[in-house]
Amino acid sequence: MEVKERILFEDNHLLVIHKSAGELVQGDRTGDPTLADFVKTYLKKKYLKPGAVFLGVVHRLDRPTSGVLVFAKTSKALRRLNQQFQSRIPKKTYLALVDKQFPETSGTLTHWMTRNTQQNKSKAHKNKVPNSKEARLHFKRIRDFDRYCLLEIELETGRHHQIRAQLASLGFPIQGDLKYGAPRSNKDGTISLHARTLTLQHPVTKETLLFTSDPEKVGLWKSVLSDSE
Numbered sequence: 001m002e003v004k005e006r007i008l009f010e011d012n013h014l015l016v017i018h019k020s021a022g023e024l025v026q027g028d029r030t031g032d033p034t035l036a037d038f039v040k041t042y043l044k045k046k047y048l049k050p051g052a053v054f055l056g057v058v059h060r061l062d063r064p065t066s067g068v069l070v071f072a073k074t075s076k077a078l079r080r081l082n083q084q085f086q087s088r089i090p091k092k093t094y095l096a097l098v099d100k101q102f103p104e105t106s107g108t109l110t111h112w113m114t115r116n117t118q119q120n121k122s123k124a125h126k127n128k129v130p131n132s133k134e135a136r137l138h139f140k141r142i143r144d145f146d147r148y149c150l151l152e153i154e155l156e157t158g159r160h161h162q163i164r165a166q167l168a169s170l171g172f173p174i175q176g177d178l179k180y181g182a183p184r185s186n187k188d189g190t191i192s193l194h195a196r197t198l199t200l201q202h203p204v205t206k207e208t209l210l211f212t213s214d215p216e217k218v219g220l221w222k223s224v225l226s227d228s229e
Helices: 035-047 075-086 162-169 219-228
Strands: 007-010 014-019 066-072 091-099 106-116 121-125 133-144 148-155 193-201 208-212
Touching: 007 208, 014 035, 035 066, 066 075, 066 208, 075 193, 091 162, 106 162, 121 162, 133 162, 148 162, 148 219
Parallel strands: 066 193
Antiparallel strands: 007 014, 014 066, 091 148, 091 193, 106 121, 106 133, 133 148, 193 208
């Protein structure tokens, strides 16, 4: 889909978009095109901007995941949104598919996270270890399917690969997440993790905004979403 077809909200300060699984938000060592570049091109054409287009990356979603992503269109908006995220004001919920044998219906996971930057991977520890940061999330089992169950997850903290690592530490990696122990990967390299909602304060008006995006009906999501209807 083109950028304009995926925009959930846009004004003079914000642009909120549905990120597809497999898209890169910002540049990395692969050199692949990024969603930020596509959005800049969209803004340049729409507003006939002659020079460079400002676009601030407020937060990120892992490349294999999909969902709600917000960009700042001004430096003031970026600064204020960064302050919100540092203060944990925004609320995020995710959908995740894990093996049907997942034992709990609801609960809270608390771990201490460490990060291996060389492997671009994190690990969730039961107890505090050197150089670790506390990670906390809340989960609720939404629905069971033939082989998987659907979890709704609310993040309380925002650590690197937090949901992926915490679920994997229980022995239930997200479907398709080979990096964290899933038995099989998806052909397109995606995983069944979707950032469904994001609630934040508008950086200028202070209005509380809720953005929602459903997974695209592709891959395993196609059959899951069809069964849910």
